[in-house]
Amino acid sequence: MPSGTTREIRWFLEREHTQILRWFQSLPFESPEERVDYYLDLHKADVGTKYREGNIEIKQRLGTWSDGCLSPYHWGRFENYTKWSFALADAGATHSLLHKNPDNWLPVSKSRRVAILHPVGDTLTTSPPGESIQSGCQVEYGRVAFCEQQWHTIAFEFFGPEFPELPESLARSILGEEPLDRDTSMGYAEFLMKQLEPPGTQ
Numbered sequence: 001m002p003s004g005t006t007r008e009i010r011w012f013l014e015r016e017h018t019q020i021l022r023w024f025q026s027l028p029f030e031s032p033e034e035r036v037d038y039y040l041d042l043h044k045a046d047v048g049t050k051y052r053e054g055n056i057e058i059k060q061r062l063g064t065w066s067d068g069c070l071s072p073y074h075w076g077r078f079e080n081y082t083k084w085s086f087a088l089a090d091a092g093a094t095h096s097l098l099h100k101n102p103d104n105w106l107p108v109s110k111s112r113r114v115a116i117l118h119p120v121g122d123t124l125t126t127s128p129p130g131e132s133i134q135s136g137c138q139v140e141y142g143r144v145a146f147c148e149q150q151w152h153t154i155a156f157e158f159f160g161p162e163f164p165e166l167p168e169s170l171a172r173s174i175l176g177e178e179p180l181d182r183d184t185s186m187g188y189a190e191f192l193m194k195q196l197e198p199p200g201t202q
Contacts, residue, residue, distance in 0.1 A: 010154065010188070012153050013151065017141065020141045020175055021113075024113040048188050048189035051105065056085070057085045058084045059083050060082055061187060065079045070166060071171045073176075073178070074171060077182060108146045110142055112142025137158045139156055140155040146195075
């Protein structure tokens, strides 16, 4: 899984994206994953803190984003992040964290698929998550649910000492020609902050 400094472009959609789902279904390995992450409500667009499976993970956006595209059909915001992760001492610490102040933590249910694109020679190959890969791009497609809302998210997260170049032809084979635009492109922290703002304050 990516760690350290990463570069990410992510979208949140109200509808299913059928082309990327077909792409995942065509891969020679299964990658469905279901879990619940708990996000700390910090009211910050550039810092996200969550509890995930015994760990606290902090993800901070570095500087400002830059507009860009994966293909002429797929525009969004490229954002650089740094990450930290540390394990809680025991189950008691987890219980204290989540249950003593439950209003501070937002449970977000996730059902997602993940694949890793990484260079082998002059081409990019696709591998399942969990393999030891130094540099690559994690492709993610998932469904997220919280506060009676349901959304879909698509992300390309580049990691490692050298971020690989993603050819436009490959991006189009994954995403098709269904447009993705900058208005729906943002990181998790900003997305959750906007969805939880009271009506009329956005």
